[in-house]
Amino acid sequence: xxxxxxxxxxxxxxxxxxxxxxxxxxxxxxxxxxxxxxxxxxxxxxxxxxxxxxxxxxxxxxxxxxxxxxxxxxxxxxxxxxxxxxxxxxxxxxxxxxxxxxxxxxxxxxxxxxxxxxxxxxxxxxxxxxxxxxxxxxxxxxxxxxxxxxxxxxxxxxxxxxxxxxxxxxxxxxxxxxxxxxxxxxxxxxxxxxxxxxxxxxxxxxxxxxxxxxxxxxxxxxxxxxxxxxxxxxxxxxxxxxxxxxxxxxxxxxxxxxxxxxxxxxxxxxxxxxxxxxxxxxxxxxxxxxxxxxxxxxxxxxxxxxxxxxxxxxxxxxxxxxxxxxxxxxxxxx
Numbered sequence: 001x002x003x004x005x006x007x008x009x010x011x012x013x014x015x016x017x018x019x020x021x022x023x024x025x026x027x028x029x030x031x032x033x034x035x036x037x038x039x040x041x042x043x044x045x046x047x048x049x050x051x052x053x054x055x056x057x058x059x060x061x062x063x064x065x066x067x068x069x070x071x072x073x074x075x076x077x078x079x080x081x082x083x084x085x086x087x088x089x090x091x092x093x094x095x096x097x098x099x100x101x102x103x104x105x106x107x108x109x110x111x112x113x114x115x116x117x118x119x120x121x122x123x124x125x126x127x128x129x130x131x132x133x134x135x136x137x138x139x140x141x142x143x144x145x146x147x148x149x150x151x152x153x154x155x156x157x158x159x160x161x162x163x164x165x166x167x168x169x170x171x172x173x174x175x176x177x178x179x180x181x182x183x184x185x186x187x188x189x190x191x192x193x194x195x196x197x198x199x200x201x202x203x204x205x206x207x208x209x210x211x212x213x214x215x216x217x218x219x220x221x222x223x224x225x226x227x228x229x230x231x232x233x234x235x236x237x238x239x240x241x242x243x244x245x246x247x248x249x250x251x252x253x254x255x256x257x258x259x260x261x262x263x264x265x266x267x268x269x270x271x272x273x274x275x276x277x278x279x280x281x282x283x284x285x286x287x288x289x290x291x292x293x294x295x296x297x298x299x300x301x302x303x304x305x306x307x308x309x310x311x312x313x314x315x316x317x318x319x320x321x322x323x324x325x326x327x328x329x330x331x332x333x334x
Contacts, residue, residue: 050081050099052092052109057214058242059270063334064290071293108132113184114139121145130303136186150295150313154187158194160286170202174234177226178209181239212243219246235263241273277325287317
């Protein structure tokens with residue numbers, strides 16, 4: 001499964017301190033000129049990397065995009081080709097094929113869903129272009145189709161959320177509703193699996209579960225439906241902060257107090273979610289660190305250099321209660 005990979009180590013930071021920060025926009029596609037050399041190299045050392053992002057569905061995704069765009073710059077030896085798939089697998093497949101036609105050096109992407117990638121990844125392999133997965137994995141029997149996966153352990157995140165819920169509320173007969181992520185997406189599948197596994201044997205009961213597509217708007221809409229359908233909801237488990245924040249809006253509109261009348265557990269730990277936790281509107285958050293740009297840069301450099309890389313690089317995440325959120329917020333980077 002690979003070992004934990006500590007991001008932002010001294011060597012990575014030294015290679016990346018020259019980065020020029022740019023405003024994040026998942027709709028933009030920076031097109032580097034490929035003329036700025038990597039540190040200690042020449043212009044020919046520039047790595048042309050094509051990246052296909054899932055979309056711009058959440059605060060987490062915006063922070064993830066910004067980390068990639070801020071890191072993979074000409075100053076750091078990269079020519080970044082960026083595309084926004086707008087939550088559609090067909091758009092990602094089209095982007096990957098475009099990168100193959102452009103003969104980029106490396107292709108990286110965060111898969112919208114787990115399945116359906118073998119054909120296009122086989123095309124990349126045939127073209128001799130290495131592929132790196134970020135944030136989300138693919139479900140394929142052929143692991144030779146990609147060099148490495150960089151991201152969090154989504155099952156563990158779900159387990160951490162479920163273990164805390166069980167520790168806090170087991171014995172109280174809590175009725176739980178679940179706001180799932182995008183259907184078929186790795187974090188949605190795995191976080192659900194982890195949470196259900198952790199609460200097994202307790203008297204916590206999931207009485208309803210529906211996708212909110214990782215967005216605040218749909219999280220609010222689904223929560224409104226839950227509140228109309230059920231009058232005994234005790235706890236919301238949201239697969240990300242944005243859906244949890246949408247649930248807060250729906251709960252408040254229904255005249256209830258989020259964090260008190262209805263407890264809320266989420267995953268991500270972006271600033272808006274952390275602020276809601278500090279304010280007592282969310283009760284617990286499991287982190288999913290979006291700052292994968294430095295990791296991606298280092299792995300891409302190693303792959304191009306012909307160095308061996310780990311197949312699965314799992315980043316370290318934390319979890320926060322209200323006091324921990326208050327302490328972390330002043331220095332929060334995302």
